[in-house]
Amino acid sequence: MTRHPQTGAPVVPWNRQRLRSNNEWLLLELLRTGGGSSRAQLARDTGLSKPTVSAALAELERAGLVREAGLVAPERGRTAVLYEVEPGAGHVLGVDIGRARLRVAVADLAGTVVARRSVANRGRTADAVADAVVAAAREAIEEAGLTAGDVVHAVIGTPGVWDEQRRGVRFATSLPGWGRPGLFDRIGAALGTEVSVANDANLAALGEYTLGAGRGSRMFAYLLVGTGLGVGVVRDGELLLGAHGALGEIGLVPLPPLPPRPGEEGEERGPRTIEQEAAAGAVVRAALDLGMEGTAGRVTAQRVFERARAGDAAARQAVLGEAERLAYAVAVLSAVVDPDVVVLGGGLGASADLLLEPLEQALHRLTPLRPALAASLLGEDAVLLGAVSTAVETARPEVFERRTAGLRR
Template sequence: MNAAGRRTADQAPRDPAPPTPVPLPGQQTWNRQRLRSNNEWLLLERLRVHGPLSRAQLARDTGLSKPTVSAALAALELAGLAREAGRFAPDRGRTAVLYEADPAAGHVLGLDIGRARLRVAVADLSGRIVARRDLPNRGRSANAVADAAVAAAQEAIAEAGLTPADVAHTVAGSPGVWDERRRSVQLAANLPGWGRPGLFDRIAEGLGSGRAVTVANDANLAAVGEYTYGAGEGSRLFVYLLVGTGLGVGVVKDGELLTGAHGAAGELGLLRLPGCDVPPGVEGDPTLEQTVSADAVVRTALGLGMRRPLTAEKVFDRARSGDPAAAEAVRLEADRLGHALAVVAALLDPDVVVLGGGIGRSADLLLRPLEEALHERSPMRPRLEATRLGQDAVLLGAVATALETARPEVFERRTAAIS
C-alpha cells in the first residue's frame, strides 16, 4: 500500500503526479480506448494533486496535446469526476477556464475500533472529513462492539447526506493481525471475542454497501496516517510507536507500509519478558505490552502509593503537578519504553520515531526521558516526535488507505458508465 504525500488532516494526500500515462489496475493490453482512459486518469490525478489547472497548464505539464486534453476533460466532466473551478484572467491573452477534480464523485469510510473508543469518519475523494463520530466503546461482547461501530457509521453516512451505496470503500482499524483466510482478527487480546470468524462480515452486512470491509492493524494505520498527514513528512524510514491499551509499531519505508510475511510486523507488545516482575493478575512471564501500556502505568503508580480511582491520564496529570509518586511512575514508563525503542532502533534504523496512542498525549513528559533511556541502551539516534494527529492517527490512516483503493475504483466505475 502506498501512503500518499502529506498535507493537513483535512486535505487530500499529495502524490507526485506521473510524467507519463500510468496503466490502471488490470490494464495490460494497450488499445485506443485504454489509451484514452489512461490519459483521463493522468489528468484527473494531476488535477487532484495540483489543481485547479487550465487546459494549457495540463497540456504543458503532461505532454499531451491540447485537443487530447480538451477531449479528456470533457469526458471527466461528463463522468462527474472533474468540474470547472473558476476562471483565470492573465494580464495578456484570453481568460482561461480552470478545472479541478470533483471531490464529491465518491466517498470513503474509516473506522477505528479500540477497546476504549470507537471512531468513524466519512471523507470525500480529496480526503476532507465530511462527517464523523467519536464515542466510548461500551460493548460487552464482540457482537455488541461490531453493532455499535455499524450504528455510528450509519449515523455519519446519513449526516453526510449519503447512502451506504455512496461509500466506495471502507477500511477498519483494529488491534491484532488480520487473517484473510479465516476472515478474522488474531492476537487482539484487549478485545475479548474479537477473533471470532465472521465478525467483520457482520460489520460489512450492517453497513449495507454490498462491499467487503478492508481490515488493518491499528498501529499500521496510525503509521500511515501520521506519514500522510502528520509528523512523518520527509522520513525515509518512519516508525509509529502506538502505546495505549496495548503496544504496537507501524513502519513506513519510502512511502510503503511494511507488514511482514504474515501481516504481523510490529507486534512488539507480544514479546515475553522472562525474569521481569509479574504484574498483578498476569500469569507466567509478562509481555512487553503488559509492562508499558496504560494499565501498566496505573499498576506502577498504585505500587508507588497512589490511590484509586486512577487512570494513566491522571497519573501524568499529577506528575505535571509535582506529585513525586506520579513522577516516578512516568520515569519508569519512559525507561521501559526506552528498552522497546532500543530494540526497534537496532532492527530498523529509523530516522523518525513518533510516540502516539493514549500515552502519546503525554509526550511532553515522556520524550526527554525516553530519549535518555534510548541513548543509554543504543548508539542509534532517531529523531523522537510527538504525534501531530493525536487520537485521530488510526482513523486518518484508515481514510488514507481507503482512498488509495477508492480513487481508481470510482474512476473506472464512472468512466465505464459513459463509454
C-alpha cells in the same frame, strides 16, 4: 478487475478505449496532485495534444469526476478555464476501533472529513462492538447527507493482524473475542460496502507520515501506546508489513522473568511481554504500587499523568518507570528497523510532554542507536485519518472505473 501494480489504475484490454481511459486517468491524477489547471497547462505537462486534453476533460466532466474551478487571465492570450477534481464524486468511511472508544469518519475523495462520530466502546462482546461500529457509521453517513450506497469503500483500523484466509484478526488481546472470523464481513454486510481491515498502528503511521510528524522521514516509525502497544513503520512512503503482516507487533516481544517480590516465596514471575509492562494498564499498576491514592479499576493512565503534572511523587515515579520500559521497546525497534524518527502516539502519546525527555535519557543509557523522538501531531485522530487516507487511495480508481464505464456502455 485488474489494476496497474504501481498506480492502481484500472487495466483493460488494449484498444482505443483503453487509450482514452489512460489519458483520462492521467489527467485526473495530475489535477489531483497538482491542483487546478487549464487545458493548455495540462497539455504542456502531459505532452498530449490540446484536442486530446479537451476531449478527455469533457468526458471526465460528464462523468462527474472534474469540474470548472474558475477562470484565469494570463499575461497574453485568452482567458482560460481552470479545472479541478470533483471531491464529491465518491465517499469513503474510516473506522478506528479501540478498547475505550470507537471513532468513525466519512470523507470525500479529497480526504476531507464531512461527518464523524466518536463514542465510548461499551460493548461487552465482539458482536456488541461490531453492532456499535455499524450504528456509529450509519449515523455519520446520515449526518453527511449520504446513503450507504454512496460509500465506495471502508477501512477499519483495529488492534491485531488481519488474516485474509480466516477472515479475522490475530493477536487482538485488548479486545476479547475480537479475533473470531466473520466479524468484519458482518460489519461490511450491514453497511452494504466493501471493507478492508488494517492494523491500527500501521494506519496511524500512514496518517502521521502523510499529515503529521513523520513528513519527510526516510524510515519512520510510529509507536502506538494505549491499552495495547504496537508499531507502524513507513519507508519512503511505503508501509512495511512483513511476511505475515505482523511487522511492528513489538508488544509481543517477551521480557526476562521478574524475581519474586520481597517477602514472597516461589519461583520467578513471568512470562511477560513489552505490552504487558508498558501499555496503559502497567502505568496504573505501577502508580498504585508506589502509593498513589486510588483503587484498581477506577484510576486511569490519564489520571496518573495528571497527578504527575501536579507533583504527586508516586505518579511521577510511575511515569519515569514507563519511560524506561518504552526506551527498551524503542531500543529493540532501533536495532531491527533503524528508523530516523520515532513518533510517540496513542493514548499515552498525549502525555509526551512528560515522557519524551526521560525516554530519551533512558535510550541513551541502553543503546548507541538513537533515533530522533517526537510527539504525534495528529493525536487521537492518527488511526482514523490513516484509515480515511487508505480508503481514499482504494476508492479513487474504483470511482473512476464506475463513472467512466457508465458513460461508455
